[in-house]
Amino acid sequence: MTTLPAVTPAAERSAVTTAADRPGRGRRRSGTPYAFLAPALMLFTAFLGAPVVYAGYLSVRRVKISGLGLGRSSRVEQWAGLSNYTRVLTDSEFLPSVGRIALYGLIVVPLMLGGALLMALLIDGGRSRAGGFARTAIFLPYAVPAVIASLLWGFLYLPRISPIADVLNSAGLSAPNVFSSSWVLYAVANIAIWGGMGFNMIVLYTALRTIPGELSEAARIDGASDVQIALRIKIPVILPSLIMTFVFSLIATLQVFAEPMTLRPLANTISATWTPLMMVYRDAFIRNDIHAAAATSVVIAVATFALSFGFLKLVGSRAFRQED
């Protein structure tokens, strides 16, 4: 998944309940809210809670094989302590894959959000008749699943098939091999940007539309240019939306998986441990070592929590705040 929507802060503000709105106040049968929550909690427990706990359990177990490992009795499951964690964290492939993801995030998040913000501002500015068309066109990739998007771009990347290479060649330039080690990170990043820009654009555009027109109008009369209006008025107002899109893009970055997995058979340069989640996949399905996979999963989950909550703390956003 490349995108998770962010909620505009306006909603957060209005979600603050007024006194009259204050729920319940102990007046009702106390079982009611639990009844409403029951289906969600049951499903949550069965398909999120239990698997997470189970993954935690698996991460401290291991299978011990003895001898040739060919008989039924040569395989025992046993307590592993933290050995799976030390194994994962000292795996020579783990840190490079984390570094790769950091670099990947540095490319994807600013370019995707920058592009989305630019397009949203341009459409909101109303200076072009192309706005409506562009909005639809840019949003379109959101309807394309990551696996299919990677497949399409994979074709476009191959020099013999790519129209871009055709154009460059006819101009006398040699097209770069996008799967070479110096380009491959950008090749994967491009797919994520392509798939995620439109959605973020819509979120930011929606936020921009909540700004009263008079605000920009007044600034314009004071002689402010469109750029000044964008920088001094519009962007500060939608900053909370930007922060939320940033957090969700960050989470999506940490979870990049489908794009490199789909491109992998096309290139020499994408290893089985190219990203941390691919390492989980390798351990669980290629190495048949579900315990190491579980340990890596736990590490990734903890890092995701720490990063996203840490960031929200840092910017003091109250996006996840409850209203009571």
Place this chain on the structure above:
Amino acid sequence: MRKAIGGALAAALLLLAAGCSGSDDDSGGTTGGGKVELTYWSWAPNMDKVVEGWNAGHPDIHVTVNKQDGGDPAVTKLLTAIKAGSGAPDVMQAEYQKIPTLVSADAIADVAGEAGTLKAKFPDSAWNAVTLGSESVYGIPQDSGPMMFYYRADVFGKLQISPPATWDQYADAARKIHSANRKQYLGTFSANDPGWFAGLAQQAGASWWGVQGDSWTVNINDAATQKVAGYWGGLVQEGVIANTPMYTPDWNAALNDGTQVGWLSAVWAPGVLEGNAASTKGRWKVAALPQWDPAKPAGGNWGGSATSVTTQSKHKKQAVEFITWLNTDPAALKALAGTANIYPAATDATSTALTSPPAFFADQKDFYAIAAEAGKVSNPFTYGPNVNVAYSAYNDAFGKAAEAKQSAAFTGALATMQSTTVSDMKTAGFKVAG
């Protein structure tokens, strides 16, 4: 709008009901009247049509084929099902190199009691692959993949090259072709196809795993494999062989437009060429694999699989009955070769089922004679319990080497493969000698 959503929902629920009841009879087990239901996971095309022949003649044992995406996904799913304790099929197509892994995970059953007498019907190398050299029998050989050399006869003719009999001649041909046309290559070194490389190493005399008493040996970085890696590293470094993977759209385009004019492949190649390079029909020919020492011809295998019974099957006896029919009955062999497009492992298949060459090689009457010859000279090769680890190390290490185009990186990649494989086995607890 609401009506449309409602309609779609109703249709979806209907489908759901139909699907759920439908999947019930897939789950195996006995239905009334003693009829046995077996499920069979296979990725060979049209296997369901081959199995129709069985179902027509055996009303008591009904087999349902579940088409799989390929050897790797099928094994992934089988191992997950074994771990979970349910969900595995009764019968499973298993590539030879996966059999030790599956045995080690207790996923496939020993059928020595039911099928031990079939040994004589198969070549030794295939039978060895299902027994792992022991008294147990972990499946019945289904198909094999002796390696052969495919080349564009028109290009060879124009440049007056004859098909290479030795690897030295192959290298010369590669140089000649590439210098005549800088865009043309005789082949590519594919870092994404460990099975291909293993076949070439097998030809050179390597056997990557072995059993010594109660411990495993790992010999990936042996002299024979070093020779093969160095040979290909040299050609890639020289630039006369491409370094991009096989089975990509780019590779297909190269086969089509004549920039890849040769392919070291196996007996099943005509199907792939026909599907991916149909426009080149009539221009290809096949020859035996180039040799290291023409005085002692040797061969290797790429691909090939057995049919095994899983440990979760509740109908082992009936399942063995079915897989015996599938891999030894003349009618079944004919269907395997003609309908499912595979090269049956049974020794008498060549005479009974494979009388005319594949359609894509209609002009080459001796196609199956060459294949049979290639099958006979295959060197023995033992696979270990963590082939997947070794193969994924191959992808990563040789991917880097192919990208670097340095001969030294190719031989260095073997050392990485060896140490990754050994340390994985030791971590898991296998006893490894040396």
Place this chain on the structure above:
Amino acid sequence: MAVATAVAVPVERRNRRSPAATALLLLGAAYCLLPVLWVVIASTKSAGELFSTFTLSPSTHFFDNVASLSDYRGGLYWRWMANTALYAGVGALASAFVSAMAGFALAKYAFPGKSVVFNLILAGVLVPGVILAVPQYLLLAKAGMTNTYWAVLLPSMISPYGIYLCRIFAAAAVPGEVLEAARMDGAGDWHAFARVALPMMRPGLVTVFLFQFVAIWNNFMLPYIMLGDDRLFPVTVGLSGLLNQGATQPAMYTSVVTGALLSVLPLVALFLSLQRYWQVDLAAGAVKA
């Protein structure tokens, strides 16, 4: 940056056209449409042409490709499409309903354990699907439900993010006074929810439905792991299988390309027809068209 050249011209009147703005917007649109254009053109080519003719010159084999795709294993592709509609449609519908109830409870009731529940759900937003797939499989296998429609449908019905959104929608769109009034009239809690709150939350629920629809449609791992029978596959898993047939079989590129195009079309149509729901002004809890 580019913005400067685009809109830096000081102007007095609104709505003066800016060629630079138009150029940038069209550039953005072209970038997003390029792969779409490619797949449309590629789907008209025969297997030979796909790899031999100029990439962007169309051919005439579209219907042949559709026909051969439809022939594959007795029309299996269309079954994949129906499966996808089932997984994403029913899953998202159920998820929207479950989320609506939970979001309503979290927004409109005070009860012990509320913040624990809410924080748990927030944490759930962050857990990637790839991590869940294996333990989910092992647990569902214990219930004997793997390789059935339920194996994909049930896990798709829970969406922590949907619950989070619904809570905001319920807080914003359903005034306490209205609920109070309904209760005064003697309506039960269920009635107040189903007849009063649910209709008011509807635009937001469409958004939740669409989010979850996309999420299920996008989730490759779950069906890939859960399903052994290719008649149960959704279209993404099916197409990926066509592409990766293993070494001994040719990949079916024309079918994959045509199938990819056909599979994306319904979703694009759905998105464009429901485009206004993507602009739900969360502040007002209503749709601004």
